[in-house]
Amino acid sequence: MTMTGECLCGAVKFEAEDVETHYHACHCDTCRHWSGPAMAVAVGKVTFQGEENIKAYQSSEWAERGFCQECGTHLFYRLKETGQTIVWVGAFDDKSPFKLSGEIYVDSKPDGYAFQGDHPRLTQREFLESIGAIVET
Template identity: 50%
Template sequence: MDEIRHEAMRGGCLCGAVRFETTLTATESHACHCEICRRWVGSALVCVTVPPDDIRFEGAENIRSYRSSEWAERAWCDRCGTTLYYHLLVGPQNYEVALGTFDAPNGVPMTLEIFIDRKPDGYAFAGDHPRWTKAETEAAFASAGEGT
């Protein structure tokens, strides 16, 4: 069973120009090893899913985004370059907020890795959680009506 959190979770970029606040209900993270995420962050994107109505940004004028596919955009701080989020533009339109941008990122266990067969050999995340291949990831998202 997922741990339930009711207190606000805050975070932001390296320079402080962008801050955010969210109240999460389920505390879990996941990692994406797809080529786009790897090139965007320089490694795996480890993130937390946040519904669009549950996140508030301060300094939004400093957020820049790139539409990396028909269904999603990726955003960063325009001043310091910090990776902020992957935003799904279809379906639930959730934000996948980079775990490392939270002020207190501990206590958020990894529950899934996707595109595991695209992961570089030089690192591995510990833990007993599902690890989906590219084919498994695409099948799961296709059945849910979402893109990657």
Template identity: 45%
Template sequence: MTDTSHAERLTGRCLCGAVTFTAVPKHGMHACHCENCRRWTGGVYLGVDCGDSVEVATPEAVAVYDSSDWATRSFCRACGSTLFWTLKGGGLTAVSAQAFDDPSVFAFESEIFIESKPDNYDFAGDRDRMTGEEVMAQFAEGA
């Protein structure tokens, strides 16, 4: 996993390069199995919490979709690459792990909305697994 104790700023981009960004990861990678993330990405969303540290070089190249009462989803206007899931209240932007230039630096730490995971795939290994109810309770505690 990335050593975030040094607040290392990492780089990333979308498929076509119209969106480039830097961000400071707070933790390793998590997988979200909720229906919205699966529809948004065409698979499971692998995200890295970067707090409020995301800096985009060309903000006009990013489209933002108001996907729920509590979050937005951002993608490249040109190529459609999945980029950021952002909590409307601030404090949390999950950056698509695969949008980073070197996604291999992130440890696979957790899976969320585990009850929404379809039966046709499973990830090997032991890690924290939380239900949607547990995740929402955690958000409520942080509010």
């Protein structure tokens, strides 16, 4: 599925191919600090217009995050090792195809909210192991 989206001010637009329509809510401290529970989907390829307006920074040892420098809209995070790009659901023009299919970093989730439904709920360790990241103990 190919989908389009943009930041709040329109300075950055994108077209994403092979968009996964299921998303995971991430409860890690970084995602919650950045945007509340992060809801993002993996895409096969994404092409940005207005790339000069995108600022990216290293948010962890294994990923970077990008946002619009003009309005601050959170756009994506990208895995450094594989280059896989994960785009925030809220940045897409049409949000209707997306469905919650799991939660990650549930051991970091505050008690004040919960998502309903029968879906996988992975701890930090379980998630990092599932993507082949090194887990230090």
